[in-house]
Amino acid sequence: MLYMQGYLQKEIAAKLGVTEKTVVAWKKKGNWDVIKTNLLTSKNERIAELYGELAEFNAMIKSRPEGERYPSSKEADVRRKLVRDISELEKKYNIGQTTVIARDFVLFAKDIDFDFSQKASEYFDLFINHLIQKQKWQNQ
Numbered sequence: 740m741l742y743m744q745g746y747l748q749k750e751i752a753a754k755l756g757v758t759e760k761t762v763v764a765w766k767k768k769g770n771w772d773v774i775k776t777n778l779l780t781s782k783n784e785r786i787a788e789l790y791g792e793l794a795e796f797n798a799m800i801k802s803r804p805e806g807e808r809y810p811s812s813k814e815a816d817v818r819r820k821l822v823r824d825i826s827e828l829e830k831k832y833n834i835g836q837t838t839v840i841a842r843d844f845v846l847f848a849k850d851i852d853f854d855f856s857q858k859a860s861e862y863f864d865l866f867i868n869h870l871i872q873k874q875k876w877q878n879q
Contacts (some may be wrong), residue, residue, distance in 0.1 A: 744842035
């Protein structure tokens with residue numbers, strides 16, 4: 740979570756009392772860059788992508804000759820799934836957005852009160868991990 744919040748590898752190592760080499764190994768083994776990208780993709784960006792897919796899909800159907808402008812059963816299923824995914828995302832609480840806000844707040848507070856920012860970072864880590872566990876439990 741420290742990496743997701745924008746801490747440098749050197750800072751993470753110091754905070755956790757390990758070598759920077761250890762943090763580099765953890766980063767590589769845990770695919771932290773991939774996770775960070777996925778977490779930081781905002782809900783709005785993902786929703787926009789899905790709306791784009793839906794628009795393209797509908798345009799493809801509308802481009803057919805008159806009398807054939809309806810979806811096949813497979814296409815109707817795909818469209819239903821796109822609409823469902825959009826609907827779920829619009830309702831869903833986004834952990835990625837929370838992570839971005841937490842990171843930005845900790846970085847902001849760091850220059851004002853370093854000790855406070857470290858404590859806030861610890862609480863945000865706990866909170867975000869709680870949200871992740873809660874979401875995993877709800878998806879089961």
